[in-house]
Amino acid sequence: MAGTPLGGLPPTAPESGALLDRKFDRSSLAALRNELSRYAAANGLTDLALANFVLAVNEITTNAVRYAGGQGQLRLWRNGDELWCQVVDDGHGIPRRHLEQSRNRDPAHVSGHGLWLARHICAGFEIETGRASGTRVLLRYALPSAARSTDGSV
Amino acid sequence: MDPFDGGTPRPELRFERARLRGGVTCLAVAGEVDMTTGELFQETLTHALYEPGVTRVLLDTAPLRFIDSNGVAVLIKARRSAEEQGIAFGIVNAHGVVRSVLEMLGVYDVLAAESGR
Numbered sequence: 714m715a716g717t718p719l720g721g722l723p724p725t726a727p728e729s730g731a732l733l734d735r736k737f738d739r740s741s742l743a744a745l746r747n748e749l750s751r752y753a754a755a756n757g758l759t760d761l762a763l764a765n766f767v768l769a770v771n772e773i774t775t776n777a778v779r780y781a782g783g784q785g786q787l788r789l790w791r792n793g794d795e796l797w798c799q800v801v802d803d804g805h806g807i808p809r810r811h812l813e814q815s816r817n818r819d820p821a822h823v824s825g826h827g828l829w830l831a832r833h834i835c836a837g838f839e840i841e842t843g844r845a846s847g848t849r850v851l852l853r854y855a856l857p858s859a860a861r862s863t864d865g866s867v
Numbered sequence: 868m869d870p871f872d873g874g875t876p877r878p879e880l881r882f883e884r885a886r887l888r889g890g891v892t893c894l895a896v897a898g899e900v901d902m903t904t905g906e907l908f909q910e911t912l913t914h915a916l917y918e919p920g921v922t923r924v925l926l927d928t929a930p931l932r933f934i935d936s937n938g939v940a941v942l943i944k945a946r947r948s949a950e951e952q953g954i955a956f957g958i959v960n961a962h963g964v965v966r967s968v969l970e971m972l973g974v975y976d977v978l979a980a981e982s983g984r
Contacts, residue, residue: 742901743878746933764933764964771935775902820973824940833971 732756733789739778745787746771749798752789756796757856766854769834770798772827773850777802781848795836796854803847812840878933880904882911890922897930900938908938912945916954924949925980929960939972946978957981 732752737745750767758766770787777785781804788799807828815828815838832838837853880898887893892915900908915924926942928934942958949956957980961969969975 739903742903743899746899746901761964761967765967768933768935768964768968771901771933775935775937779902823943824937826940826972827936830936830968830971 731788731790733787735787736784737774737778737787738784742771742774742778745774749787749789753796753854756791758796758854759857762857765834766796769831769852769854770800772831773800773852776807776827777804777848780804780807791856792853794856794858796856798852798854799849800852801847801849806842806844806846807840807848812842815840878904880907884915890920891925892918892921892923893925893927895927895930897932899933900931900941901933901935902937905935905937905941909941909944912941913948916945916949916952916956921954923955924957926956926958927960928958928965929962931965934965934968936968936972939968939974942969942978943974955980 733748735741735745735748746767749770750763753763753766774785774787777800781802785800785802788801790797811825811828814822814825815832818826818829828840831850831852834854835852836855837851839851839853840848842848878899878901880896880900883895883897885893885895894911894915896908896911898904912924912926915921946956958969958978959980961975961979966975969978
């Protein structure tokens, strides 16, 4: 990723610092949820906080599979008191109206709430998307204070 | 049930259906609703709503481990479809992550089965 202009997004995790680094497609979405859940639990997330994190990430990976060529890459790492999760795809980007719905959703719409949900759940939600460059989403999720001394290995 | 089957975890969705008196169907759903099982989820709900003689469908989500926003959209569609046919449709036993996602999306009150009806 070095050298890629990434606007205001923080740098990607160093290769060696990632807890989890996985390519995914439709067939591995469920396995990825299980794996993500294990690593997030090892970093101190429990119960609903754990489930919501997995839900948020799943919305982003699902978008990559559904709308961006069927695959993507997920990277999870720990940054201080937060878990950071980056999902990258090389699709044709997210249309502007869908980005708008991620901030101001219309509850009357039956579907299209995945981005909004991820943004709602996470402490930080940053997205960079373009027709030529694909999409990169960075989710930041706060760890409970009691878990901040754990080393997070599985 | 262990989702690790032969080393490859895959999402699964299972239903248990009971016909009660008065045209009431109780459908218990177990497993995970994601993009790979959403279609089966939708088909099963539609099937239950179109069965002859049905007056009410209760979806028991107690055994459901996961549902994504697309799965919630399926529930909203089922609710609308039921309304159009004059059938009552509602969810019972939405706990934990299932209830949480319904509440976050602001549809829990709309989807929860009214008790005593």
